[in-house]
Amino acid sequence: MDRPLTFLGIESSCDDSAAAILRDGPAAGRVLASVVRGQGALHAAFGGVVPEIAARAHAEVLDHCVEAALARAGVGLGDLDGIxxxxxxxxxxxxxxxxxTAxxxxxxTGLPLWGVNHLAGHALTPRLTDDLAFPYLLLLVSGGHCQFLVVEGPDRFRRLGGTIDDAPGEAFDKVARILxxxxxxxxxxxxxAATGNPRRIxxxxxxxxxxxxDLSFSGLKTAVLRARDSLMSAHDGIMSGHDEIKSGQQTRVPSAHLSGHSDGQLSGQSGLRESDRRDLCAAFQAAVADILAEKTRRALALYRDAAPLRPAFAVAGGVAANAAIRSRLQxxxxxxxxxxxxxxxALCTDNAAMIAWAALERARAGLGPDAAISARPRWPLDPSAAPMIGAGKKGAKA
Incomplete structure (x- = not known):
């Protein structure tokens, strides 16, 4: 396989339907086309992704995504080397x-087919974009996953730790619903959070x-819920105190209840001021960044024991798009x-280019296609690692 390979990638693991055309070569020109169709409008009324709605939407649009990707790349099915x-x-x-669909x-077409672990797509993305050499330390941080991995090859991943409950992206979504x-x-x-005070709460x-x-974010989410309820109760007390003053009663409002309220506007949550909401978001984001930063230091210490002369750390997954978290890790x-x-x-969130690249890496390493692939709800990257808390009959979550 000396000539450049051209692969079609297809991604539909959550609520993004995606297709991409990728050709091996210099990093800057590898992604010939990437099409992603989100489903945000379909799930907005439910406060989160509804699996049945997501599955139906994928079935309706995946072929259109493939068609659009081929058109944008200017290639046909006959120009492909694999799917x-x-x-x-x-x-x-x-x-x-x-x-x-694949x-x-x-x-x-008679084209060979590779079944790709979605997490491997994220884990190998730094090689797609930066030609990062093996082995490197990766923090995979997304809506459904969070783990530290030493990436040793296209199909070799060693887990150093991970979340024992919620993933950070899941916690972000739940905090958004709470607020x-x-x-x-x-x-x-x-x-x-950009205009909030991260130190107030x-x-x-x-x-x-x-x-x-190992990491945990479930308790942090619960702490945000309790802080919100406390702020709302304090506001209710202020309002009732104001009503008593207006009726002629000289009830004093504690000054502590007034601290931090720079404006009088209420947010979508009854009794929660916009300034409270911004400060809660800032405090939550700062807590996540602190946790990830400290755990990254510990993971780096373990990784560097067997690291190359030029050790490298990469971050991938949807939460890697958060600028504040990126800055702390950097x-x-x-x-x-x-x-x-x-x-x-664009390559941190779910996309099909990373799926095509993971298959191309496997092909270059002599790892053949898998025509008998089947859909798997759970698929750990490091099968030798002990299952994280939450593993059930269908296997380990990560």
Whole structure:
């Protein structure tokens, strides 16, 4: 395989239907076309992704995504050398829609088919964009996953730690719902946090008092809920006190209840001021950044024991698009004299270019196609690692 290979990638693991055309060559010109069709409008009324709606939407638009990607790249099916599709992990209905689309195309064209682990697509993205050499340390941080991985090859991943409950992206979405913000929650919380005070409202940093690289975000989400309720109760007390003063009663309003309220406007949550909401978002985002920064320091210490002369750290996944978190991780790497790599924002969130690249990496390494692929709701990258808390009958989550 000396000539450049051209692959079609298909991604449908959650709520983004995507197709991409990728050709091996210089990093700057590898992605010939990338088409992503989100489903935000379909799920907006439900406060999150509805699996059945997502699966139906994938089935309706995936072939159009493939057609659009081929047209943008200026290639036909006959110009392809292979097809790659996300075979898991993810929402099983969506994964099935993608696998069946890819199998149909492979049967019609005779092209070889690679089933790709969605997490491997994220993990190998730094090689797609920056030609990062193996082995490198990766923080995969997204809506459904969070783990530290030493990426040793196209199909070799060693997990150093991960979340034992919620992933950061999931926590961002839940905090957005708690505060009455639209979905997806990550960008909304980040936007609110930009003008908030991260130090006004104290929030915990779970698991920082324990050794190792495991993380937890469920308790942090609960702390935000309690802080919101406390702020709303304080506001209700202020309002009732004002009513008593107006009726002639000289009830004093404690000055502590007035601190931090720079404006009098209420947010979408009854009794929660906009300034409270912004400060809560800022405090939550700062807590997540602190946790990820400290755990990254610990993971770097483990990784550098067997690292090359030029150690490198990469971040990938949807939460890697958060500018504040990126900045904190970059600062950690600078302090540790470790190269920092973060893919472009469009390749941090779910896309099909990373799926095509993961298959191309496997093909270049002599790892053949898999015509008998099946959709998998769970598919750990490091099968030798002990399952994280939450593994069930269908296997380990990560």
């Amino acid at each position: 790659a599709v996300t075979a898991g992990p993810g929402l099983i209905g969506g994964v099935l829609a993608g696998v069946m 199998k149909g195309l492979a049967a019609a 009455g913000l639209p979905q997806p929650g990550g960008p909304e919380v980040e936007r609110e 104290p929030l915990p940093r779970p698991l920082l008092d324990r050794e190792g690289c 600062a950690v790497c600078a302090a540790e004299s470790v190269e920092f790599v973060a893919p472009p924002l």
